[in-house]
Amino acid sequence: MPPFVHPRMPVLLATLFLAAALGCAREQAREGVTIRMWAMGREGEVVGELLPDFEREHPGVHVVVQQIPWSAAHEKLLTAHVGHSTPDVAQLGNSWIPEFAALNAVEPLDRFLAGSASTPQEAFFPGIWETNVVDQVTYGLPWYVDTRVLFYRKDLLRRAGYDAMPTTWAEWRRSMERIKAQVGPDRFAIFLPLNEWNPPFVLAASAGSSLLNAEGTRGAFQEPAFRRGFEFYLALFRDHLAPPINDNGIANLYQEFERGFFAMYITGPWNIGEFRRRLSPAMQDAWATAPLPGPDGAASGLSMAGGSSLVVFRGSQHKAEGWMLLEYLARPEVQARFYRLTGDLPARREAWTDSTLVADPAILAFGEQLQRVAPAPRVPEWEQITMKIRERVESVVMGGVSADSALAGLDRDADRILEKRRWLVTRAHTKGAPR
Amino acid sequence: MMPSTRRQERAGWAFVTPGLALIAVFFVLPVVVGLVLSFTDFDLYAIGDPSTVRFVALGNYLQVLRNPEFWHALRNTFFFVVVGGPLSVAASLGAAMLLNQPLVRARALFRVVFFAPVVTTLVAVAIVWRYLYHPRYGLIDHTLAAMGLPTVDWLGDPRYAMVAIVLLAVWKNFGYNMLIFIAGLQSIPEELYEAADLDGAGAWQRFVHVTLPGLGPTFLFVGIMTMIGNFQLFSEPYVMTQGGPLRSTTTVVLQMYEEGFRWWRIGTATSIAFVLFAIMLAGTLLQMRMQKEHES
DSSP, X not given: OOTXXXXXXXXXXXXXXXXXHHHHHHHHHHHOEEEEEEEEHHHHHHGGGGHHHXXXXXXXXXXXXXXXXXXXXXXXXXXXXXXXXXXXXXXXXXXXXXXXXXTTOBOOOHHHHHTOSSOOXXXXXXXXXXXXXXXXXXXXEEEEEEOOEEEEEHHHHHHTTOSXXXXXXXXXXXXXXXXXXXXXXXXXXXXXXXXXXXXXXXXHHHTTOOSBOTTSSSBOTTSXXXXXXXXXXXXXXXXXXXXXXXXXXXXXXXXXXXXXXXXXXXXXXXXXXXXXXXXXXXXXXXXXXXXXXXXTBGGGOOEEOEEEEEEEBTTOSOHHHHHHHHHHHTSHHHHHHHHHHHOOEESBGGGGGSHHHHTOHHHHHHHHHHTTEEOOOOSTTHXXXXXXXXXXXXXXXXXXXXXXXXXXXXXXXXXXXXXXXXXXXXXXXXXXXXX | OHHHHHHHHHHXXXXXXXXXXXXXXXXXXXXXXXHHHTTBOOOHHHHHOGGGOOBOTTHHHHHHHHOHHHHHHHHHHHHIIIIIHHHHHHHHHHHHHHHHOTTOSSHHHHHHHHHHHHHSOHHHHHHHHXXXXXXXXXHHHHHHHHTTOOOOOTTTSTTTHHHHHHHHHHHHHHHHHHHHHHXXXXXXXXXXXXXXXXXXXXXXXXXXXXXXXXXXXXXXXXXXXXXXXXXXXXXXXXXXXXXXXTTTTOOHHXXXXXXXXXSOOXXXXXXXXXXXXXXXXXXXXXXXXXXXXXXX
C-alpha cells in the first residue's frame, strides 16, 4: 500500500460510500419509484391513458412509457439486454417469450402469481396462458390476445349451397370445391398466402400435431398428424382451390375480396375494422367470420395463440412495483377499457362480457376460437423453423417437390437448428438439474 | 541533427496515435473478436449464459461450406457481380460520355437527374419499383402486354427476381460511377482526340484507342469498388423481396445478416463474413493482376 494512504482509509471510504448509498436510497423512497415501461406500436401510444388510475392507487409509483416501433422492438430489446439497460416492464410478443427466457432476461412470475388473488390463471384463455410458460416456469402475463379465423363471403358460400360455414374439414373442402366450380378458373375459393406459415401450422395443430417432439429437441414433421394437416393444405393448391401466390401477388386484398377473387381468407382481428372501412357499403352484409373448421368437427378446429404479454425484466430494481402494474393492466375492467382504446382483444375472459365485444358478431367468432388455440412449440428456435416451413411449402407448391421429401427435409432442418438445444438438454440431464 | 529527427519522429507518432487508436478500437479489435467468434458456436444461449459457448474449431466454416443455402446465396451474389457489375459500369460510362458531349444542353440538370437515385432513400425507391414490377398493375408488365409480349411476375417468380434486383440496383447506382467517369473523361487531353481525328480515326476507333486507355486507372478504381460493393449486396433484396421467392434473391450478406441478427448465431455469421472477405480479396487481386497485364 502506498505510504500516503492512512491504514484506516479504506474503512473510512467504505463508511462514506455506505452513507452516500443510504442517502440515495432514502431520497428515492421520498421521491417515489419510477417504473420504466416499453410498449410497442398502437399499444405504446395509448397505454398512457390507463396509467393515471394506477398512479392514483399507488401513490409514489410513477410509470414512464417509452414507445417502440414493432419493426425495431426485437432488436432493441435484445440490445438492451446485452447492454444491461432493459426497462422494468415491457410488452413482448408472446412468441418471443421462450427466447427471452433462454437469454435469462425476464423474471419468473410464479412467486408473484402465487400471492396474487386478482390474477388467477383460470381467468385467462388456456392456450394463450401456455405461451407464457417455458419448462413449467411462467414468464409473462397475457395482455391482449390475437388469433386467426376465417373471413368469408356469405353470398358466395350461399350460392354454393351453404347457409353457414361448415365445421368439419370434409365439408369445408366440399364447400370450396363447389365455390370453385361456380367462380371459374380465374377465381379461387380461398386465399392462403404462400409466405405465411400460419395456415399449415394451424391445420397440422388441428390434426393433433405437436410439431416438435416432447422435449422440443427434434422435428415431428413426418408424424402422421402433421402429414395429415400438411396434405389437406397442399391439396388446396394442387386442386386450384387456392391461388399459388404470396402477399406480393395481391395488390389490394380488400378490392380482390370484394371482386370475388377469393371467397375465404384466414386472418386476424385487425381486419374486422379494415373490412368495414375498405369494403363498399353494399358488401358489408355479404361477409362474416367463423372459427376454423376441424378435422372432426368444430371442437378440433384449432388456431394460433398469438398476442402480447407483459414481462418484468430480471435487471429491474423495482420488480414488486412492476408486478403491481402487470396486475393492474390485467384487471377485467382495465382490459375492457384497453380494448375500447386499441381494438386489441382482451386476454382476460371476464372482459369478454363487455357490451362492445358481445354486440359484435364478427368478434364473437374470435371469442369462440380463443377457447381453442394452440401455442407454437416454446423453443427459441421456433421462428427459425417457421422460415423452413415457409420455404418447404414454397418448394412443393411452386417448385414441384413431393410432399414426402419436403417433410423429410423439414425434419432435417429442424434437427439441425435444434442441435444446440439437444446438447443443452443432455447437459442438463447429466448434471441432474433442470435448466 | 539526430535529436531533431527523433523528436520529429516522436511528434509524428503523437499525431498518428489518436488515429491508430481509433482504428485499433473500432476496426482491428472487432475484426479480431469476429475471427475468434467464428471458431465458436456463440449464439442466443451463449448471450444468456456464457458457459454454453463451445469451441468448434473450423466447424462453422465446414458447416457454411456444406450448407447448400450458402452456395445458393453465393451463386445469387456472383450473378449480381457478374451481370450487374458490367451492366452498371457500362451504363455509367454511357451516361458519362453522353453528358461529356459538347452538344448536350442543360448538362447540370441531367447530371442531377442521373445522380438523384444514388442519394434517394432505398426504401422510398423500393415502394415505387414494387409498383413498377407488379404483375397485374405494374407499368413494366403493362407495357410488355401492350406490345404483345408475355408478362413476367418480376418479384414473385424465382427465375426473374434476381434480374429485377439487378435492374433496380443498376438504375439506383449508376449515377455514382458516372460522376467518376465524367471526371476521368475530362482529364483526357483534347489534343489526343484532335490527333486521332487528323489520322482519320472514326468515332469507334477514337473510343477504343483514346477514351478507353485514357480511362485505365478510372476503370481499375470503378471496377474494384463496384465489385466490392456488389459482393456486399444487401439492402435491395432486403427491402424488395426479403431474399425470396425460394431464396432466389438471398445474397451472402443477407444470409449473414439473417444468421447473425435474426437468429443470433453469431459464430456462423462471422464465419460467413470471413469466407466472403476471402472471396472479395481474391477478386480484387485478380482484377489488379489483369489490369497490370493489360498495361504491360
